[in-house]
Amino acid sequence: xxxxxxxxxxxxxxxxxxxxxxxxxxxxxxxxxxxxxxxxxxxxxxxxxxxxxxxxxxxxxxxxxxxxxxxxxxxxxxxxxxxxxxxxxxxxxxxxxxxxxxxxxxxxxxxxxxxxxxxxxxxxxxxxxxxxxxxxxxxxxxxxxxxxxxxxxxxxxxxxxxxxxxxxxxxxxxxxxxxxxxxxxxxxxxxxxxxxxxxxxxxxxxxxxxxxxxxx
Numbered sequence: 407x408x409x410x411x412x413x414x415x416x417x418x419x420x421x422x423x424x425x426x427x428x429x430x431x432x433x434x435x436x437x438x439x440x441x442x443x444x445x446x447x448x449x450x451x452x453x454x455x456x457x458x459x460x461x462x463x464x465x466x467x468x469x470x471x472x473x474x475x476x477x478x479x480x481x482x483x484x485x486x487x488x489x490x491x492x493x494x495x496x497x498x499x500x501x502x503x504x505x506x507x508x509x510x511x512x513x514x515x516x517x518x519x520x521x522x523x524x525x526x527x528x529x530x531x532x533x534x535x536x537x538x539x540x541x542x543x544x545x546x547x548x549x550x551x552x553x554x555x556x557x558x559x560x561x562x563x564x565x566x567x568x569x570x571x572x573x574x575x576x577x578x579x580x581x582x583x584x585x586x587x588x589x590x591x592x593x594x595x596x597x598x599x600x601x602x603x604x605x606x607x608x609x610x611x612x613x614x615x616x617x618x619x620x621x622x
Contacts, residue, residue: 506572507570507578508550509526509548509570512526512570514621515620515621516578516620517618518580518616518617518618518619519617519619520535522534522535529544529545530543530544531543531545531555531568542559542560543555543557543558543559543566544558544560545557547590553570553571554567554568554570554583554594555570556568556584556590557593559586564586564587565587565588565590566582566584566585566587567584567585567587568580569581569582569598571599571601571604571615577618577619578617578618578619579601579615579616580616580617580618581608581609581613581615581616582609583596583597583599583609584596
């Protein structure tokens with residue numbers, strides 16, 4: 407009797423001791439940790455490809471934007487090229503049919519076909535003829551598009567304008583388009599010289615244009 411009674415408590419005790427151990431093993435080391443770790447790892451793995459995909463999407467959008475910018479730049483380059491060609495076309499030829507030349511490019515010494523000498527500078531257009539004192543047009547205004555310089559004639563209190571052009575043979579031409587005017591504006595507003603009649607009466611309706619040749 408004693409042995410049977412003692413066996414049951416021992417078995418029950420063993421069972422009670424094993425039950426918490428099993429319960430603790432199930433809770434700590436098994437399904438919860440594996441499930442949580444698996445969820446976290448999968449979530450992280452899933453998030454990384456998604457992030458990578460998002461980055462690829464961003465790169466793709468950036469590529470399109472860059473490509474679009476390239477097209478805009480190309481278009482702008484074409485416009486700029488077209489503008490340059492237009493500018494070159496307009497500025498490369500004068501109304502006389504010769505080359506358009508700015509006054510600054512003419513600076514230097516010349517002789518004309520009437521045995522006169524000319525010195526062209528930023529300050530003045532000075533002329534001298536045999537037996538005469540040099541006289542200068544003190545430059546106050548320059549128009550490279552219409553090809554004239556205007557200013558005071560020496561210190562006499564009058565104003566004049568010199569017109570220049572390059573003819574079809576490449577020769578530099580000069581016409582005194584205005585002289586003895588009361589004001590600078592009067593000299594500027596005087597009728598333009600006729601570049602279609604260099605050798606006739608294109609200068610003031612009475613004279614031919616002078617031919618200027620660089621002095622040696």
